[in-house]
Amino acid sequence: MPASGDSKFSVSGSINAVAQRAGVSIATVSRVMNGVSNKASPATVARVREAIAALDYRPTSAGRALRQKTSHLVAVLAANLANPAMAAIAASAETALRQKGLVMVLCDTHDRPDLQDEYLREMLAQQARAIVLLGAVDSPMLLKVQEGSTPLIFVNRRNPTGAESAFVGIDNRRAGEDVAHWAIAQGLRRIALFHAPTSSSATRERVSGIIAGFADAGAALSKDLVLSPVSGDHLTIGLEAARQLLAKGEQPDLVICTSDLIAFGAARAWRELRSGNPMPRMIGFDDSPMNEWLAPELSSIRIPYAGFGEAIVAALMEPKASLLTILPHKIIERGQKSA
């Protein structure tokens, strides 16, 4: 039994210093830290706590990770950090994870399968506690990872491999229908739809919801007002689509865009056109946090960013309880000529 004062020399591992100061073994220190309740008397716990505080000790994560075969890292692989909506979701996730003592590692896959795979590999090597895919894309490693034991959580876009996986997001199909019904209720008749590639389930569901919504109301969309230019980012898609539409001499009452970024791009096309065509009303999806400040004319389907963090954490903690978390969306109307 070491007397509580005999610290002739300190042994390696900072936990040793704590143990020495508290006059206990490192096993006890570890147990106190991890809240193993039935293995230490209140007095011992107090002594250890004091020592931890006094030495400002925090266990080195490598040692822990090595032993437990898992780290405190939670990987968030985002498809596009330049999208303020994704950044907002990431920020919310980070706060929620932090409260559980987890650390977010944020990566930008740029929607590229190869980069996503690279990150998946790396995060497996890091023994990430879980991997959150904020806009996943189909990729070879994704298949392998879901065979492993690392929890996978899909946010916004569903698992592109088709397997059933934890999902957090809004009901995109329903949101699409809501937009259609709203447009009809507003008396808007000539409707254009600009959308991203349908490889993303979110876009696919939104588009089908919109089309179905109009069809149900007997006001089917005109095919040649539905545009989906192949192009890199959403901003450019919007710009391109708008140019194509304008080139046809069309002037819709409402432009529906499957993301706010597409709407931003489209708006630019009308703005740059000095020929006096008025900008049509527009509605997007996501309601980027900046909209309130920068896009006063853009209506949007607001997704509850702030809620994503909690939902992700819940999906992580209760893998089975919440396989599917559908958050509520709502239409934010802006730019009415008269209210």
Added chain:
Amino acid sequence: MPASGDSKFSVSGSINAVAQRAGVSIATVSRVMNGVSNKASPATVARVREAIAALDYRPTSAGRALRQKTSHLVAVLAANLANPAMAAIAASAETALRQKGLVMVLCDTHDRPDLQDEYLREMLAQQARAIVLLGAVDSPMLLKVQEGSTPLIFVNRRNPTGAESAFVGIDNRRAGEDVAHWAIAQGLRRIALFHAPTSSSATRERVSGIIAGFADAGAALSKDLVLSPVSGDHLTIGLEAARQLLAKGEQPDLVICTSDLIAFGAARAWRELRSGNPMPRMIGFDDSPMNEWLAPELSSIRIPYAGFGEAIVAALMEPKASLLTILPHKIIERGQKSA
């Protein structure tokens, strides 16, 4: 000497599997991976490489971190991820780090000392290779950390503790002067200045540059057009400042804002004012990537986001060579009534 085929049972540690397959010891596998050149014959290297590829092996980072007392993680503590400019810098950093085999851990300190400290602690525990402070705030842990051996890199804002540290950013003072000279050259006379709290060195330097620039030209700024409301985020600062100005019945030719976010907030005040006051010309700092699409009337000092990543990595690799990295800025003019 194990025959290359005798894998009766696999030993723990995936590196063992590789070693067995290649018919060498784990030491050799490790050496091959880490490029210790003089310790393996070309034939052996080839066999090991083959085994690594075949087994899709990647060393577990915990083992490595434990032994080497450092990880591949580079922490980036950002003051505000909702600011698209910061997000862009983070994205650039991530790409650059990735290319060096490093992994970025991105955290949002919300400009709060307590959160910054919490993250600093955590990243020390993670044995982060380096800590990048993208907008640091003064905090107790910061003092301690700089006594340690973990490299600290300050981006945008200089080390608030006053100690000399690696810095990456633009010449804010000079940028401020440039804005003043540009305004004068444009013939703009009645100038308002909205700025954030001067606790940030970036803001401080910008403000002093602006004031000096006007003073040098014999056109000193009028004190009561310089506004700096105390308020949480920059958007609100801008909104508040504009409202205060409008309440005074002032209508400036140009509003200079020390960040684009402030300008966004200010613009909103004018927009919401239905009394017909035309929106003055505005110029901000940072030139958020979205400006090109969303803020066609806002001029701005563009900082080269894309260059930050490389600069940060350089500061990391050559600690002494590049203690101070000053990147070039440039004025982006927008919203001239006639060009």
Added chain:
DNA sequence: AATGTTAGGGAAAACGTTTTCCCAAGATGG
């Protein structure tokens, strides 16, 4: 009084790497 049972806590193994010693055999130099 003998026998569980439980609370409290220590010793040591285990986790997967990297790296320090070692060592054998061939090459080189005298």
Added chain:
DNA sequence: CCATCTTGGGAAAACGTTTTCCCTAACATT
């Protein structure tokens, strides 16, 4: 032909935790 390097590579220590055993006392139960 002996001594000395060099080259190639293995055995084992070390890194800082967590966790599995183990042990001792004290207490409760027959």
